[in-house]
Amino acid sequence: MLCAFTAAQRGRRVLVLEKANKVGKKILMSGGGRCNFTNHFVEADNFLSANPHFCKSALSRYTQWDFIALVEQHGIAYEERSHSQLFCLDSAKDIVNMLLKECDRAGVEIQTHCTLGHVEALQAGPSRYSLTLDQAGIQRKLTCTSLVVATGALSVPTLGGSGVGYEIARQFGLPVTERRAGLVPFMFSDTTKLMCERLSGLAVEVTATCNGRSFTENMLFTHRGMSGPAMLQISNYWFPGDPLLIDLMPGVAADQWLILAKQQQAKSRLRTLLGQKLPKSLIAELQTLWWPQSQDLPLAEMGDRQLEQIGQQLNGWTLKPSGTEGYRTAEVTLGGVDTSGISSKTLEAKQQPGLYFIGEVLDVTGHLGGFNFQWAWSSGHTAGLFV
Incomplete structure (x- = not known):
């Protein structure tokens, strides 16, 4: 959603395809329903990746202070807890509603109940990609100039976690590092x-x-x-x-x-x-x-x-x-799409123009404490500037 409204604010026509019946489910369940949305102190050392430097560009382009400013702009009450973690004072719904309002204001279209079938790169014309999907039993076909993969990962499958992002990466020749459950009992x-x-x-x-x-x-x-x-x-x-x-x-x-x-x-x-x-x-x-x-x-x-x-x-x-306890209760997935094939400046695949990967699907995993959300905001904003 952050990527979507960032791109739409640039005049891009943006469609968000959501597999679930509503957006932001992982936000709603995080932090005991209060959403630990970021941390006052965010550094590259708070993240695990085969390339520990990869996250630096996006994190500096859109910082925790930028997201805090957005939260304050929407009048959302929040509190600081131990280890500089920031939580909503009332409900995680405040963060979801904030993102939805920004999307609506920028003209982003969001469609739910969308299950991706197949992605194909087009050889000619203004559109680069063709997508087939099932939307509540109806087969659809879409084309786009830029495709952003923000599918999350394998953790908490009950909230929609899956490996579809890795499949898209492999389809276009991008390596995927070994994955395992992280932040897990x-x-x-x-x-x-x-x-x-x-x-x-x-x-x-x-x-x-x-x-x-x-x-x-x-x-x-x-x-x-x-x-x-x-x-x-x-x-x-x-x-x-x-x-x-x-x-x-x-x-x-x-x-x-x-x-x-x-x-x-x-x-x-x-x-x-x-x-x-x-x-x-x-x-x-x-x-x-x-x-x-x-x-x-x-x-x-x-x-x-x-x-x-x-x-x-x-x-x-x-x-x-x-x-x-594995992916069933893991808060994150360690590993993911290998950052060696992704531009740290734009989050675009180096050898596949118009294909972007953001958030947890990448081989960037944060510590507990709001860091994984900050990576989502930072990587989403960065890709939104270039799609």
């Missing part, structure tokens, strides 16, 4: 799963680390495993078989803290001491895992070496997920 198959079931609903702040990246946010225990912002963020850097390192006491050298506590609170039990830092239900589980034989001993009777080991485990709990 972890699952476990061993005793960890049983523990997660018992702790389901409990959230605790942790630092999650994998393959050299770390995030300090809440971790949520679920019936299937672990979720919450920290785990969703680190899932982008995890591959099957990789260990996850969880620091349950971020910013605290737990081994030193325990040794000092032993000197100052010799009669206390370890579970009592840890109650200052962690929820009791989690401590009970860790006690069974790490010091079952010493659970009723006062600190004075626990050896320094044992306390050091427990402290090291608190700062570096090593977990081996059996997998993730």
